[in-house]
Amino acid sequence: MASRDKSDSFRDSENPYLSETNLRVLDVKERRPIGNEIQCITEPSLFLVRVRVNDIDEITVGSSISIPSENLGPISEIRLKDISGSANQELIGAISEAIISNPDNHLGFFNRASPMNLKFHSFQLLPGIGNSKALQMVDERGLSGWESFEQVDESCGIESVRLLAERYVKEMEDIAQTPRLLDLIVRTEI
Secondary structure, eight states: OOOOOOOOOOHHHOOOOOOOOEEEEEEEEETTTTTEEEEEEEEEOEEEEEEEOOOTTOTTTTTTEEESSSSSEEEEEGGGGGGHHHHHHHHHHHHHHHHHHHEEEEHHHHHHOOOOTEEGGGGGGGGTHHHHHHHHHHHHHTTTTOOSSHHHHHTTTSOOHHHHHHHHHHHHTTTSSSSOOOIIIISSSS
C-alpha cells in the first residue's frame, strides 16, 4: 500500500480505509498471472476487502497485518457473496477476534442498548434473543452495566461476542438489514 500523503486531501477523502489499522486474513488466493491476493476483514471498521500481496511467505489465514505495509497493494472492498468458501468459514472467528481486540464500542452496545419501541428491544437484534431474554438481559445489566464480555456472558448465559459477530455477518449478507449495527456501533464515532 502506498504511503499516506496528507497533502493530497482529495485522495484521502475517497479512501474509506485510512482509519483502519489492521487486516485480519481470511484467505490467501493465487491469482495467475498477476500474483497473490488476500481476502481480509479490516480492523476496527470490519470492511470485507481484498488486497494484492507482493510476498505471501509470512501471511497465513488468521494472521493480522498492520497497515500500511510495503507488502500490500491497493485495498478494495469485496462483497460477502464474492469471498471464497474458505474465507466465509473463517469470517465469524475473525470478526470475533476483531471485536475482542477492539472491545469498547462493541461492549458499549450491551451497556447502552435500549428499547427501540414498545415491543422491541435493541438486544433482540442479536440472533436468538427474544423478548423475554432481552428483558432478562436488561435486569442483569442493572444501572452499572458490564465491564467485560465475560461478565455479559456469565450473567446472561449467552456468547456475546459470537452473537455480535453473527449479526454483523447477517448485515454483510443483506444490506437492507435495519438498523445496521455495523454502521451504528463500529463505523461511526460515538
